Amino acid sequence: MDRSQLLRGALDAATLAVVAEEDGYGYDVLRRVRAAGLSDVGDASVYGTLRRLYRSGALTSYVMPSDEGPHRRYYGITERGRAQLEEAREVWGAFSRALSLLLKTDVEVGV
């Protein structure tokens, strides 16, 4: 399977995990997602995901003035977002264990 296709499904969980760690604005969230190893995730995918999670109530947002350009919209995680992240952890854990077994890889998947 194409790596980018896998990423798309996992992007919600990745974005929630990054924001749960620390509030961040769009470009900042993108950098941290990439730094964690998802290097080929697209800019627009992350911004779109942030907006969608915000609309669904998983994220909250607030605006901070910036000296260097337009105001930045920061995102923080909500209770609903934490519940969603927890659920994603379980689903992903079960899924990756099953797939690792099927593909008979020796990679230990820690969640």
Next chain:
Amino acid sequence: MTTATAPQPEVRAYLDEVRRALDDLPEVERDDLLVEVEASLVDAAAEGGSLAARLGPASEFASELRSAAGLHVVARPGPTPQFARLRGFATELAANSAFVAARRVARELAPIWWVVRGYLAVAVVTFAIDATWSSRLPFVPNGFGTAATGALFILLAVALSVALGLATRGLRSTSAVVVAFVDVALLVAAVPALQEALDASGRPAYIVPEASSSGAAGLLYDGVPVDNIYPYSREGKLLHDVLLYDGAGRPIEIGSDLERDPLRRVVVTKGHQPLSNVFPIRYYEPGTKRVARPDAAPPVELPRVLTPPLRRR
């Protein structure tokens, strides 16, 4: 990092292009997305290098943004909210099991509609061009004057309609939608056309003056209006142009309102007064002043007369 507070021209241009690609979204939705993107683009531009090289074409960026934000892609820009609601209703309807079953039955019965449609097309054209209906064959128009041609038109139209039905069966394209619209229009137009056909089918070929059937005027026999009289001589010869009068010397008239039946042969006096008590009443061939069969009469079993003729004194 740049210290400029206004976005660079490159960012502005890229952002404008993204905005255009998202033109179909509700304004609030689009602006929210773009505010998010703008700040990030400024940061990205600050890291150097061309934005387009880094982010790809603006149109692809917009479509990725839209898809990740869960805003479905609209193929054509600018559908009205009413149309979107209609489409939503159609989608819901298509998922309804009763509707699915009904549609399957309708599909099975479609050939019947194709045949009916062929006839309706002829009926509507007949009505539209104000052509006449056959008096012999109910619901068949007179094509170029005869019912046979009219019937041929119907057969042709039915064949065409069935061919059209087979060609468009199962199609979900624009042409199928066009055909559906034409079908509905045809049904609407068929209402007055069939009404006219119904009115015409009960009408006899030659109009009997209504005065004779009203009961108040004309001639009755056993309470039934008499529409013609066929006098014979004692030798069994059909007589022509016999003038009849009653005991009070009044002419026994049938259909005295001669204006009403243009085909009726008019017998006039020397003073050009039309007579309505002349029998048998004869009718001209349409469009002529000729009576095709002057001796035409109902089948009559004529008795042989024994009593000798009256002698004149």
